[in-house]
Amino acid sequence: MLANHVLFLDGEALVIDKPAGLPVDRPRDGSISLENHMDGLTFGFKRWPHPVHRLDRDTSGCLLLSRNPKAHARLQQAFEQGLVQKRYLAVLEGVPEGESGLIDLPLLKVSTAETGWRMQGDPAGKASRTGWRVLAVKDGRAFVEFTPETGRTHQIRVHAAEALGAPVVGDPIYGSGGGETLLHAAALTIPRAGKEPIIAEAPLPERFLKAGFGG
Numbered sequence: 001m002l003a004n005h006v007l008f009l010d011g012e013a014l015v016i017d018k019p020a021g022l023p024v025d026r027p028r029d030g031s032i033s034l035e036n037h038m039d040g041l042t043f044g045f046k047r048w049p050h051p052v053h054r055l056d057r058d059t060s061g062c063l064l065l066s067r068n069p070k071a072h073a074r075l076q077q078a079f080e081q082g083l084v085q086k087r088y089l090a091v092l093e094g095v096p097e098g099e100s101g102l103i104d105l106p107l108l109k110v111s112t113a114e115t116g117w118r119m120q121g122d123p124a125g126k127a128s129r130t131g132w133r134v135l136a137v138k139d140g141r142a143f144v145e146f147t148p149e150t151g152r153t154h155q156i157r158v159h160a161a162e163a164l165g166a167p168v169v170g171d172p173i174y175g176s177g178g179g180e181t182l183l184h185a186a187a188l189t190i191p192r193a194g195k196e197p198i199i200a201e202a203p204l205p206e207r208f209l210k211a212g213f214g215g
Contacts, residue, residue, distance in 0.1 A: 001037075001040055002016055002018075002019075002034075002037040002040060002041055003040045003041060003043075005017040005018070005019070006041075007062060007200040007201065007202060008198055008199065008200040009043060010198075011067060011068075011071075012066065012067055012068065012071035012074075012075075012192075012195075013052075013064060013065065013066060013067060013071060013075060013190075013198050014041060014043070014049050014064075014065045014066075014067060015062055015063065015064050015065070015188060015198065015200035016041070016062075016063050016065065017060065017061060017062065017063075017202040017203070018034070018055055018059075018060055018061060018062075018063040018185075019060055020057075020058050020059065020060040020180065020181065020205065020207070021057060021058060022034060022057065023057040024051050024054050024055060024057075024063065025054070034051065034063075041065070045067055045068075047067070047068065049065035049066060049067050050065060050066050050072055051063065051064070051065050052064045052065060052066050052072060052075045052076055052079065053079055053151065054153075055185055056154070056157075056181075056183075058170070058172075058180070058181035058183070059181065059183045059184065059185060060183075060184050060185065060202070060205050061088070061184045061185025061186055061202040062086075062185045062186070062187060062188035062200045062201070062202045063185070064188060064190065064198070064200075074192070074193075075190060078190050078191065078192075079151060082149065082150070083190070083191050084151075084188065084189070084190050085147070085187075085188070085189040085190075086147065086148055086151075086185065086187070086188055087145065087146070087147055087185075087186045087187040087188075088145070088146040088147075088148070088156055088183060088184065088185055088186060089135075089143070089144070089145055089146075089183075089184045089186045089204065089208070089214070090143075090144050090146060090156065090160065090168045090169075090182055090183045090184070091141055091142070091143055091144075091168070091169045091182035091208065091211050091213055092141060092142045092143075092144055092160055092164065092166035092167065092168060092169065093141065093166055093167050093168070093169050093175055093176065094140065094141070094142065094164075094165060094166030094167075095134070095137050095140065095141070095142045095166065096132070096134065096142060096144070096164040096165065096166055097164075097165075098134075099133065099134050100131075100132060100133040100134065101131075101132055102129060102130070102131050102132075103128075103129065103130045103131075103132060103159045103163040103164070104127075104128075104129050105121040105128055105158075105159055105162060105163050106121065106122060106123055106124070106125035106126055106127055106128055107119045107120065107121060107122070107125045107126055107128045107152045107153075107154075107155060107158055108120060108121075108122035108124055108125030108126070109125075109153070110122075118154070118173055118174070119152070119153055119154040119155075119157075119158045120158065120162070121158065121162045121163070126150075126152055127150060128150050128152045128155050128158075128159070129148070129149040129150050130146055130147070130148045130149065130150075130155060130156060130159045130163075131146070131147040131148075131149065132144055132145065132146050132147075132159075132164065133145045136213060138212050138213065139212070141169065141211075141213075142166060143208075143213040143214070144160070144164075145186075146159075146160075154173070154174070156168070156183065157171055157173070157174050157175075157183065158174055160174070161174035161175060162174075168181060168182060168183050169181070169182040169211065170182055171183075180207045182207060182208060182211060184202065184204065184205055184208065185202060186201065186202055186204070187199075187200065187201045187202070188200045
């Protein structure tokens, strides 16, 4: 029950700690997605909440949902204007050079009949910027904090793999796959005119602790 995963709740918005493995959008095969849990996330409202942004299926953590159409428009605008502060945590296959920096690598969507679609760094792509900082290193892997300034599809995953040369552990597209993806949306802050900001923090999942980080 996702009702037990609520990090923030008021009349306008809801933030849940989305479990890894749960897609936000309904898969083509009709398997379980966030939509199947909406009845349990109404909290007295008749209307279902609506996702304002997306997290990849295998990424866990802070997911913002609106509770009415007017709030949805305002919250979506905050994302579009770059006003939302996001903090991600990841374990990488390898250790980046340096301790911190800002990745400025435009991203372009490409697709082939053989492998389907993916994102890649390309000067012709959309502007994509991600701040990063190494928090710990262990056994040839780095525990890294990412603070994206833009919100492109697969942004952190591609920036880690291409710009840092160290893909996210478990990433099936940009890394070697094989196991759980160690990427987590740890915190989210959304300013609101005339109201307190939405602030949510999602605890580090067990799979990170099993990998030896965050304990």
